[in-house]
Amino acid sequence: MLINPHSFPPHLRPILAVLLACLACLSAALAEPLPPKPDGYLYDPAHWLDPATADSISRQLETNERASSNQILVALIPALPENTALEDFCFRTFQFWAPGQKGKDNGAVLFIFQKDRRARIEVGYGLEPVLPDGLAGSIIREKIAPALKENDPAGAVRAGVSAIIQATRSEYKGTGQTNADNFLQRHPALTAALVGILLLMLAIWSHTGDTVYQRAGRFVFYNIFDLFRLILFALLSGASGGKFKGGGGRSGGGGASGSW
């Protein structure tokens, strides 16, 4: 109601228009070109990695979250936006993607900037003790940069991810689940109960007699059964399978950068 121009006196409307225009300009200027939130563990918009490697990296990182609850991501970015500092870009992207569980802050992102020939491992607060800057720097220097020099991004990412996972895996205990798991995956007992009820319904109502009432009852319950089945399938489909959902972890700018 406040922004409805007709609620303003006519002589004030130009002022309102100018104010709104300023606001629009300001928000456009503040809109930063950050990469969108990824729906998988590997963000590779330019398909730099071959599909087989991309798949195995994603699965490795998903398994890692199930085992340790750490959220480690790989971001292969074609080029750093102009007039942007690498550290600043990585920090803000980390803040936006929010890998790591809330409170544990156990996330890390391996950034590789293809065109700029630079890389950074940004480490969340919670992983700083096991992945200190010195180690992050040596992973870049010894594992990632040499492979990239050989023009082998798949090897670089594989070696980098393995080194990061190895350093961080024993810090936290996983729950066997990921943040992207859906409701039924998170509640396996409930899923089993629902399936059990479904089968029971089927068993009972397929063995009733053949009176008019029983047939009517069967008709009604078949439909209920069908509805039930549909809901269950809807809940089960969209099972996570390599999907990633940030847990709200934070970084304090820890990590290391390097080039090749």
Add this chain to the structure above:
Amino acid sequence: MNNKLPLLGCLALLVMGLFVAGIGGCTSYNGLVGKSEAVDKQWGQVEAAYQRRADLIPNLVKTLEAQATFEKSTLTEIANARSSINQIRLAPGQVPDEAMMAQFEKAQAQMSGALGRMMAISENYPQLKANEGFRSLSDELAGTENRINMERLRFNDAAQVYNTSVKRFPASIVAGIGGFHPNAYFNSAAGSEKAPEVQFNLGQPKRAEAQ
């Protein structure tokens, strides 16, 4: 009887008004407490980042002193910066006032400059660059400089949120009564000027060499 009714009405309105104002006052007081605590907490993070850097310096200096030929002038510069930082006595757990903040920032900026120059000079020492211990230390230092910048940014954000609510009417009345004062900011312009100066690409060959 009849002429008492308006009086009662006025009284009821007054009581209701006081009640609403009281609730409003309490909420904005609680809001201010929360925001002030967020600022204090973030100040702790800033101090921790600076402390982390201070803790790195003895080891760095030791490694550099082991290099017989290393320029002593930068080491003296670092020692000077250290003593001027140590002279500043900040009240623990409390955000310093504007004058103190400026002094703190100046001393820390002096240290950033000295460390930046030291790292730039160390580029010329191949033995240093090959030393794994020194490389790891310089990674830690680069990471810490980055942490300092980020925590400062977050501090300024938190301070801005708090200061805005301290100054904005009607919470400003509550702030006045409750003794909430606006916090000092970091001069982020000076900080960001300093930040890119400290470039550590140690141990990585320059791009021209690599290609």
